[in-house]
Amino acid sequence: MAEGAKGDQPAAAGKPSISKSQELVYELKIGDIMTRDPIVVGPDCRMSELKEILRVKRISGVPVVEAGRLVGIISIEDLILALERGLTGARVGEHMTRQVQVVYADESVIQAVTKFARFGYGRLPVVDRAGHMVGIVTQGDVVRGLLRQLDVQWQEEEIHRYRASHIFEDIESDQTGLVLRYRVAARDFVRGGEASSKLKRALERLGAPPPVVRRVAVAAYEAETNLIIHTDSGGELIAEVQPDRIRVVALDTGPGIADIDRAMQPGFSTAPDWIRELGFGAGMGLNNIRACADEMSIESQLGTGTRLEVIFHLAMERKKEAA
Amino acid sequence: MNVGELASALGLQVLAGQALLQRQVSGGYASDLLSCVMAKARAGNIWVTLQAHANVVAVASLLDLAAVIIAEGIQPDTATCEKAEAEGVVLLSASQTTYAVVGAATQLGIAPGS
Numbered sequence: 001m002a003e004g005a006k007g008d009q010p011a012a013a014g015k016p017s018i019s020k021s022q023e024l025v026y027e028l029k030i031g032d033i034m035t036r037d038p039i040v041v042g043p044d045c046r047m048s049e050l051k052e053i054l055r056v057k058r059i060s061g062v063p064v065v066e067a068g069r070l071v072g073i074i075s076i077e078d079l080i081l082a083l084e085r086g087l088t089g090a091r092v093g094e095h096m097t098r099q100v101q102v103v104y105a106d107e108s109v110i111q112a113v114t115k116f117a118r119f120g121y122g123r124l125p126v127v128d129r130a131g132h133m134v135g136i137v138t139q140g141d142v143v144r145g146l147l148r149q150l151d152v153q154w155q156e157e158e159i160h161r162y163r164a165s166h167i168f169e170d171i172e173s174d175q176t177g178l179v180l181r182y183r184v185a186a187r188d189f190v191r192g193g194e195a196s197s198k199l200k201r202a203l204e205r206l207g208a209p210p211p212v213v214r215r216v217a218v219a220a221y222e223a224e225t226n227l228i229i230h231t232d233s234g235g236e237l238i239a240e241v242q243p244d245r246i247r248v249v250a251l252d253t254g255p256g257i258a259d260i261d262r263a264m265q266p267g268f269s270t271a272p273d274w275i276r277e278l279g280f281g282a283g284m285g286l287n288n289i290r291a292c293a294d295e296m297s298i299e300s301q302l303g304t305g306t307r308l309e310v311i312f313h314l315a316m317e318r319k320k321e322a323a
Numbered sequence: 324m325n326v327g328e329l330a331s332a333l334g335l336q337v338l339a340g341q342a343l344l345q346r347q348v349s350g351g352y353a354s355d356l357l358s359c360v361m362a363k364a365r366a367g368n369i370w371v372t373l374q375a376h377a378n379v380v381a382v383a384s385l386l387d388l389a390a391v392i393i394a395e396g397i398q399p400d401t402a403t404c405e406k407a408e409a410e411g412v413v414l415l416s417a418s419q420t421t422y423a424v425v426g427a428a429t430q431l432g433i434a435p436g437s
Contacts, residue, residue, distance in 0.1 A: 190402070193381020197410070200385060217385045218361050225357070279374045284358035291362065 024149050025142075030112055031105035033145025034126045034135035040065040041074070043093030047082050050074065050092055063125040063133060064096045070125050070133045072096035102127050105134050109145065112137050166207075178206070178241040184227040186234040189278065195237045196220035199248075206241060209317040215292040216246055219310050222285040223250035226308075229271055229280055231255070235305075244315050250308040257300040264290070324348050324431060326390045326413055329369065333417060333427050335392060339404045340413030346389045350436030353425050357382055364388060368436035371417075371424045375399040377406050384410040394421040 040063050041050060053062065054076055061075035074096040082088075082095050103112050103124050112124055116139055126135040180202055182195035200217040208216075220237060227235040227250060235252030257263050263270075264286050271281020290296050293310035300306040327344030330337060337344070349367030354360050355374050364370050366387040372379065375397045383391045390413035393399060398416060407414045417424045 190377045192378045193385060197381060197384055214366070214386075221361060221381070221385050222358065278376060278378070279355050279357045279372070280378075282356035282358045284356065284362060288358055288362045 024146050025110045025113060026108050028109045028145060028149060029105065030103050030107050030109055030126055030137055031135070033109060033141050034105065034137040035141060036135045038063065038125075038136035040133065041092055042066060043071060043091060043096070045092040046088070047079060047090050047092065047095065048088040050079055051083070051088075054079065061123060063100075063136060064092055065133050068132050070100060070102065070127055070131070072098045073100045073125060100125060103137065104129060109142055113142060116142075176243065180239040180241070182224075182237040182239075184224050184234050184237055186228060186231050188228060188234075189280075192225060192228050193221055195224050199237070199239050202239075203241070203246070208241075208246065208314065212246065212312055212314060212317045216248060216312055219289045219292040219312075220248055222288045223248065223308055223310075225280060226250065226285055227252055229275055244313065246312045246314065248310050248312075251305070253305040254303055256302040256304055257298075257306055258302060260298055260300060324433065326369070326415075329390075329428065329431065329433070330415055332431055333419070333424065335415040335417050338393075338399065338414040338416050339407035340390070340411065343411060343413050346413070348389045348433055351425065351428055351433045352436045353421055361386070363436070365436040369428065369433065371421050371428075373397060373421065375403065377403045379403070380407045380410055380412050380414070383407075383412045389413065390415055392417050392424055394419060394424050 039053065039057055039059065041053065043064055043066055050062070054060065061073060063070055064072040064074055072093070074092050078095045078097070082090055087095075101115055101119055101121065101124060103115060103126055105126050105128055115121065115124055123136055123138045125133055126137055128134050180199060182198060184195050185191070196217055199220050200213060203213045203216060216239075220239070224237055227237070231252040232254045233252075235250060238249045238251065240247045240249070262268050265283070266287050267283040269276070269281045269283035275281045286298070289308070289310055294313045295311040296309070298306065298308045324347070325344065326346050326348060329335070329348060330344065347367060348369055350365060351369045351371065352360060352364040353371040354363070355372050357374070357378060360370060360372070360382055364386050367389045368386075369390045369392055370383065370388050371392045371394055373394055375393050376399065379391055379393075379399070380403060382388075391407075392415045394417045396416065396418045399414065404414060419427070
């Protein structure tokens with residue numbers, strides 16, 4: 001099984017560039033896609049009978065089976081050669097190919113694909129490990145099997161998305177809400193934006209209207225950045241998603257804002273120079289949040305902490321989407 | 324015009340997002356202040372900046388920008404390029420100044436983003 005080991009290698013390596021159909025070629029078993037109970041003939045079958053079987057069934061070859069075991073294969077080419085020589089009364093057993101390439105039902109589909117390519121065959125008999133003929137696999141079976149599996153997986157993803165976006169309709173309560181909580185570390189600029197990126201993806205999955213997702217993303221990013229730049233020990237970004245609105249709260253435990261009115265003024269910033277050099281601390285953060293949100297409130301006490309709350313209404317965006 | 328055509332017209336080096344150069348450019352914005360970018364840049368815009376740290380990737384990803392052009396030959400570190408690759412953000416490097424990049428892009432018909 002040297003070739004089998006070789007064929008299995010790319011799947012084990014898990015290369016990121018592998019396409020879905022390539023992946024399936026390794027995942028699917030030949031037994032999953034083969035045609036069961038294929039048409040077979042016995043070695044005693046006459047060539048004239050074989051001609052009728054191939055013609056009526058519109059096939060180009062059949063396995064030859066004796067007592068459940070595969071003993072050979074006979075193709076339309078073998079038949080033509082025999083007919084040319086006027087041997088219509090001859091038996092299949094005399095003209096069949098005895099050295100038959102087979103595949104096993106428990107092998108992955110790639111084995112069949114490899115053999116089709118290497119030997120130029122249109123079909124391969126499938127046997128179990130005891131040598132019993134259990135089916136036949138053609139190139140058409142491979143294509144149909146892959147398409148069917150892709151379809152199944154696509155439907156599963158659709159169902160996944162459907163469930164996420166209909167969570168509010170499927171779950172009944174007087175007030176359904178989903179709370180997403182993200183921890184934000186102080187001074188961790190490298191991971192800056194991670195919490196808001198995750199929140200953005202979650203809202204997309206939940207089926208929130210794209211214009212709202214954008215506004216939430218911008219406001220959440222600014223709030224997250226404030227937690228990174230200004231707090232003593234970081235804070236939390238909490239999003240509460242309800243059917244008609246999204247509420248985002250940024251909470252921290254200090255140092256607190258001395259003068260909220262001044263902090264709201266565009267361009268006012270208390271960020272140190274090294275942070276400003278990174279492009280942060282331009283004094284636009286709270287303004288950006290206010291511009292994006294439908295409602296905004298901020299409470300702060302020196303030495304205690306700050307609580308910023310922003311609300312986004314979904315009803316109006318939904319109406320706009322529908323219109 | 325797509326990102327790949329812009330990159331070859333301006334002689335830009337692709338640092339990340341080689342697979343995403345087909346994306347159409349909807350306009351452009353230039354600033355080094357991240358909050359201004361958050362406020363003004365629009366989805367599909369190119370963004371010209373001197374900032375080259377990892378947060379540039381977060382901003383571009385959140386705004387769904389077509390590409391970030393880092394001017395004056397400033398090279399981001401590998402971690403930033405890897406993050407851009409993972410987030411599906413195109414990072415380009417320009418040897419020109421911000422002013423020159425914006426001028427050349429404008430000549431090619433890329434309007435201010437709005």
